[in-house]
Amino acid sequence: MNQAAVLKSEAFSEQLTRIRRHLHQHPELSNEETETTAYIASLLKSKGIRVVDYGLKTGVIAEIGGQLDGPIVALRADIDALAIQEETGLPYASVYPGKMHACGHDYHTASLIGAAYMLKQQEKQLNGTVRLIFQPAEEKASGARQVVRSGALHEVEAIFGLHNKPDLPVGTIGIAGGPLMAAADGFTVSITGAGSHAAVPESGVDPIVAASHIVTALQSIVSRNVSALQSAVISVTKIHSGTSWNIIPETALLDGTIRTFDEKVREDVLARFVQVTEGVAAALGAKAEIRWTEGPPPVVNDWSLVKLADEAAAAIGLEIVRPVPSPAGEDFAVYQKEVPGLFVFFGTSGSKEWHHPAFDVDERALPFSAAYLSQIAVGYLNSRHNAGNA
Template sequence: MTKKKIVIDLKEIIELRHYFHQHPELSNNEFNTTKKIKAVLTAWEVSILPTGLDTGILAEIKGKQTGSIIALRADIDALPVQEETSLAFKSLNSGIMHACGHDLHLTSLLGAIKYFKDNRDQIKGTIRFLFQPAEEAGGGAEQVIKKNVLKDVKAILGFHNNPNLPVGTIAVQSGPMMAGCYKFEITIKGQGSHGAKPEKGHDPIIAVTEIVGALQTIVSRNINPQDAVVISVTNINAGNVWNVIPSEAYLQGTVRLFDEKNAKLVRQRLFELTEGIAKAFGQSVEIGWSERALPINNDSNLTQAVINNLSSTVHKPLLSMAGEDFATYQKKIPGVFAFVGSNGAPDVADWHEPNFVGLDETLTTGVDYFIEGAKGLLAYLNEEMK
């Protein structure tokens, strides 16, 4: 049976979306964004909790009945991208753009707050609303965890808009949703020489080219073919003179996958292959490996509780190789993360592109997802407490 959609006036929320889109700020510099969110919540007489964070906001609404504590999360930062859309409300900050649609996320959360502020009688428990900084740069969720902002929270709910899905669409499932994101950096140290006398040195460019090819064998010869793993070398830098072999060469890249066991295997093989090749060419190597985002894996029971309470038709998602730090929360708190359709036009621009457009109509589904998802989580958790 199709559930009746919640109907709320989104005029103010759309206006706020336009404001935030016009005034984007980079990770850890969301000072005006934080100030504006705080002003809106203060005008709505919503309780704001201390966090100790430089940017970002945590708000809270307590229901008229006691029950579990849950959190709804939206990210608030933008990207260092020059906007190339024709939107009437395009970015006013040169070189900065909400090219990933976080303005849609944070205003959807504001819409949910507005609804729950006027309908506290529908809350059996407490809902905290987290406006998280620095998702794009990585580390924002970790900042929140370190400040113990989510103490006593039993479940967390979030979403990311998806321009490849039509407006009105929600895609979610238990288990994997988005890939873990890892960064590697490799510096090969050889010995430079004249380009006409390569035998006088140890050419790091040759070592780097061997490494690039060898890294691709990690997936083809070490990973189960049924597992999704990507290793991409994205930057190579060596030398700057046409007739001189340099003494160093550098490369960096990214690994994307859904299983943390595979992350350990890829890391191990990357080190082994790189160190072995460097040694074979009589050179030394420095390797850096950093975790930028863990794989997102939804809790099965909570996901079903959310799906059961959604009025929109729920679709099975296509897994995304993009990374998102929502999984940092899921290591501490069970959670549910979904995709909400934000465009769906043919040949639509994707995340991080300068002509990315997330439609205003996305907010209707985004707000509903937060409201209905929160009710579903609270109903399930409160039943479990009995």
């Protein structure tokens, strides 16, 4: 089935919609995607697509092609859901309380399954191999590392992926070289002072005062340590301390996140965070201990792959836009540390942003995203074949 036929095929569109809705109804959290894994594998095997065992607990790796000599190119989709109670009111809403595909991973998975079906139909003509990566645990920023450790990226020359974008209309695609999504690191700061009666604060060390000064001081890092030509975000999202109105507690707790688009900026901001936090606490007689939750690095697209993506998008009639980078994190970045990669935003005309309990996608985008993934894989293999024969 060629690209034009795919985009006109109501049967293909309905097939992908059924797959997406089944996934949407049966969301599973990170590293718990056992039903999802079995469902994906069964769909692939039903079309004669070979599933390859890399020892992953959840997630599916499959391959198409290899009948003609050529490189391996990878396509990736994430499969996990979020711990959110769905509020869409859809007839195919989640059947599992407190679990929801609120980030569109069901859409990504259905898109890659559709691309797999298309690639299978032209398997004998593929100038190499397409490796399909249905990745677990993106929301925990650990799934890509699991895939890399499994060896599933072995001999892969390049990797491509996509993410739905609610603020882009169906029929558009956001393609850009360089930074596209942010490094997303988390922090917990434990501040220890000395408890006392609230009426005699001089007899103790107030961790709430120390925490308040730390929160204020942290805001100076971006404004005074990051160039105006760069960007960073430091957000303290939780403060917890105390048990009673008349007791100065011994400890206070801060949680939050740091977002950066450049590895050097990331390194500098994290180092400065430690200096400010520990220094302010010490100045007020308290002690601060920092525990990091290392998130994915920034998604930085390989400029050499942009032209290929533009050509693939144009081939199926998509409108190309150059998107503004998103401060959200994406562990597709882990693959880009290993091999050249390109990640794009796909227009899905949504009314709610990612992680909202009423999030949904416009399913008319499914054939476009499936066709794009198929086209970019074929385009890459053909470009490498043509370069070798030049």
